[in-house]
Amino acid sequence: MRQQDVRLLTLTGIGGVGKTRLGVQAAAELSDECADGVFFVSLAPISDSALVIPTIAQALGVRDETNQPLLERLKEAVRQKQILLLLDNFEQVIAAASYVADLLAACPKLRVLVTSREILHLQIEHEFRVPPLPQPDFAHVADLAALSQNEAVELFVKRAQAVRPEFCLTAANAQAIAEICARLDGLPLAIELAAARSKLLSPQALLARLGNRLNVLTSGTQDIPERQQTLRNTLEWSYHLLGSQQQQFFRMLSVFVGGGTLEAIEAISAALKMSEGVALDGAASLLDKSLLQAVGQEEETRFFMLETIREYGIQVLSNGKEAEKVRQAHAEYYLSLAEQAYHEFDGVQQSAWLKRLEREQDNVRAALSWLLEPGRTTKGARHVEMALRLSTVLWPFWGLRGNYSEARSFLEQAIAVSEGAGASIRAKALYYAARIAHAQGNNDRAEQLCKESLALYQELNDASGIALALHHLADIAWTRGDLETARVQGEEAFEIFSKMNDIASVAYMQLHLATLAIDQGDYTKGCSLLEESLNICRELHDKSGIAEALTNVARAHFLAGDPTQVRPFLEEGYALFNEMGDKESIAYCFCQFGLLALSQDDLPEARSKIEAAVELFKEMGQQHGTTTSLSFLAKVATRQGSLKEARNLYEESLTVARASDNRLSIAISLEGLASVIAGETLPGESSQEKMWAARLWGCAEQLREGMGTPLSPFERSFYNDAIVAVRGTLGEKTFISARAEGRAMTPEQAVAGFHKDLPV
Incomplete structure (x- = not known):
């Protein structure tokens, strides 16, 4: 505001983020530079844009006593004066923005500071997005001196002391207070409402109740506007300022967990038969109204709601008739995305797809959880099949990231309700569940699942599936010390893949047989098979296969007592694994x-x-x-x-x-x-x-x-x-x-x- 070219500054942000407080503080610091005064004009009580000029005039002491239009009278009164106007809560009278432009054009010494949940869309306007308070550093929660300097924690403690004077930050409650501030997205209003509960609840007890934060965060204080007496009221105020199409778009966006890309938003909007262009225009509008955030990641922008806003959106969505359709469209999109990623995992774009699924992990979990809700899986095979498809194509991602428990939980849930599902997708799910059970050391369960998978593949006469199941049964036998069975089943799988001319799978079976030979002390045979596998994987640009072959060559040299040959192979393989995560x-x-x-x-x-x-x-x-x-x-x-x-x-x-x-x-x-x-x-x-x-x-x-x-x-x-x-x-x-x-x-x-x- 001290810059000569800034005469209109709009402080934007979601309700409760502290726009008014910041505006008042800024106006106070600028008061010495405003010879004719600083005037605070609250627009919260009005919703008719026609009342904005009378409200400003009243605050400035300009009376409507002539036949001259009040706006012109106001211009004359202010034209030569050095005044700062603080217009608070402009969002519900946004149509009055042109009056502000007229005043600024006619009054060269006038400066205007606005607080609003959306910008005024004026050429002269500068915007400052008021961010939530910084979240505590959880790595240093034990350092009470440092934690007490965090603005969010400081605000919580100050407001808690207002209702309970003996309250203080301690080693016992520090973690809970830090988590409360984080769960409330650093929103000052939410933190103040939470702290007010300290009269009855300890921070630990309060944290446990924040699963339903909209019902917990209320206040009995009467000297604040009604819309700020509960967090729900604050959000409802913003929601009801939206048009009906914007409200529908807002409800749809609440289904995204951890945000979503414009591509995802457009796809789900189209599936719900929203009008063309609604995604781009709707996102821009909600950004302007501070109900949506945007963050850039590499070449991609993600749009997300603060969790307090999203919780309100989910409740509004659930209370309507469209929730089922919205969640169905959300699940279908992320199933399609995961299936696309699955087919790219063996190619040159593997790393890019892994990173993309990493970013979308919360949405995928939400989709799977919804598909597997008990009431939904009993309605028919559609949701069960979707859950089976989604949980199976996610295996490469889960496996690479080491998320075995999560993967097994989802797969076992899907298998448990899969009786009427198609044999092919069921066989695939059983196979991947067997692999996870084996990795977790449950060989009996792994064998049972894998044999069920093999039986289904045999019924389907699916050669590739039969070979996959045989390969994994060989791995289970290997773990149990039955290397002869591991060799026989491995060679059988190798022959099947060879007849199919599936060279990628042939390469992996060569890896299997090579490491088996190494364990049996035949390092020459092992290295020969690994060299063949490595050549195939390099031709296919299969990073995972290349890395597996390289690191096993390193292992063979080491076990054979030749450590000088180890490092080059090991370092190249490690670099690829690290790149893939x-x-x-x-x-x-x-x-x-x-x-x-x-x-x-x-x-x-x-x-x-x-x-x-x-x-x-x-x-x-x-x-x-x-x-x-x-x-x-x-x-x-x-x-x-x-x-x-x-x-x-x-x-x-x-x-x-x-x-x-x-x-x-x-x-x-x-x-x-x-x-x-x-x-x-x-x-x-x-x-x-x-x-x-x-x-x-x-x-x-x-x-x-x-x-x-x-x-x-x-x-x-x-x-x-x-x-x-x-x-x-x-x-x-x-x-x-x-x-x-x-x-x-x-x-x-x-x-x-x-x-x-x-x-x-």
């Missing part, structure tokens, strides 16, 4: 980087990388990765001399491996435990711990022989010194006898006996 594969790369550092005696780097892997795997609930990374971290701890920590880590790894019946991981954990207790010296024990080391090695040895998975050169080098030391302590005869005892034990017997004789 593939959390599971990134975690496996961290494991390999950690083992490489361990082999080079860089123990801090080894620990850092493998700890990061453990955290990621646990976050995802990925059981194989969890048991594997824990055993690797135990190796680092062993090398660092932290034998107690190493034992605890191997114990944890063994627990996870046994729960998921992962036979190779069980063997690895037993070998690790043996090496740790071989190095321990326990009070009161003679050679008992060394005997158990030999028994555990024997049990692991018997498991490996049964699976056909020998110790790799790397693993052998890690345990050799410990085995030699135990042989020397016990003597050859006793060592051989103890190892033979272990070979005769099941893993369960070995663990039980070990825990009995050598408790933690």
Whole structure:
């Protein structure tokens, strides 16, 4: 307002954001520069644009006592005066904007500051969007001094103290207050109304009630306008200022969770048979009226409502007759988008589609949740089929992002009500649910689902589906230590894909057979198959396949005892996984980087990388990765001399491996435990711990022989010194006898006996 070219400034924003307060503060600071005064004109009581000039005239003391039009009389009175007019709540008399323009044109020293929920659309106008208060920094909630400086928190505490003088910010209530301010979008009115409840409710209790914030946020205060006595009144005021078509558009937009693109808004508007151009014009209008926000992301603009506004919109939508149609159109659009993304995942646009689905994740969840509502799935097969289709095409996204629990929940819900659905989509859903159950270590459920999927694919004579199901059954057999079945089923799937000339799937089956060969100690065969797979994936520009092949080549070289060849393959593969945001594969790369550092005696780097892997795997609930990374971290701890920590880590790894019946991981954990207790010296024990080391090695040895998975050169080098030391302590005869005892034990017997004789 101090700039010479700014004579009309409109403060815009949603009701309750603090426009009036900011306007009054700004006017007060400018009062010294306005020789003839600052005048506050409240337009809230009027709704007739014709009354704006009389209201301004009254505030300025200009009387309507002549036959001259009042606007002309007002111009004469103000023409040579240095005045600042603060016109508050202009939105309901927006048609009077031309009068403001006339006044400014006739009065060169006049300046006007307007508060309004929408702009006046005048050429001379400058706009300042009043933002909500900044949200608290949740990373530093424990720092009460810093948190108290946050404007939203400061306002809450100040208003709470007005109704409860002893109220203060404490370590006990800081998190709840910060979350309240965030849940209320930093809107001052909402925060004030919430704080007023502090007379009866603690911040924690108040936060728990904010699921229905429109009913909670009311005030008994009588000296504020009625429209601001409840948050609902404030929003209703804005809603009723809209025309009927704008109201319909507003209700439709409330279905978007986390916002939507113009493309999505246009598609749903068209599905609802709204008039052409309503999306663009409607979005522009609601932006002008501060009911909608816009934010740019790369080349895309997203439109979204603050959650307090959206909650009101959803309630208005639900009270009408159009809710079903709006939600149906929303679900259909996001199903179409997800299906398009699914078909692009193996191509060069994979990363772009992953990012797009990431941005639309809340909308996809909302669509799936709506489709799976109990009352809806009983109305017919349409919604069930849509839910099955949506949950299956989302698997690549969920898998790459490590969202296993969410994926399994939606898929299992859809499968549970899918009895009458088409066999093809049901088979696909069963297959993906099996993959998730396997990743989470539930092999029995995975096998059951996968066999049901295979049976349906066989009924349909769907060769590709049969091969997919066989491949996954091979993976389950592999986890259980039945590598022969894993090989036979894998080769069967490979043959089917080869006959179909499905080269992309052929490449993935080569990956399967290659890693199987590596586990069986045939590194030459493994690397040969990986090279073939890599060549195909490079031709297809399949980033995921390229990265899988590269990192497995790195793993083969490492296990074969040739660490010098590892880093180039590993780094190229990791870069691709990182670009895609593939959390599971990134975690496996961290494991390999950690083992490489361990082999080079860089123990801090080894620990850092493998700890990061453990955290990621646990976050995802990925059981194989969890048991594997824990055993690797135990190796680092062993090398660092932290034998107690190493034992605890191997114990944890063994627990996870046994729960998921992962036979190779069980063997690895037993070998690790043996090496740790071989190095321990326990009070009161003679050679008992060394005997158990030999028994555990024997049990692991018997498991490996049964699976056909020998110790790799790397693993052998890690345990050799410990085995030699135990042989020397016990003597050859006793060592051989103890190892033979272990070979005769099941893993369960070995663990039980070990825990009995050598408790933690």
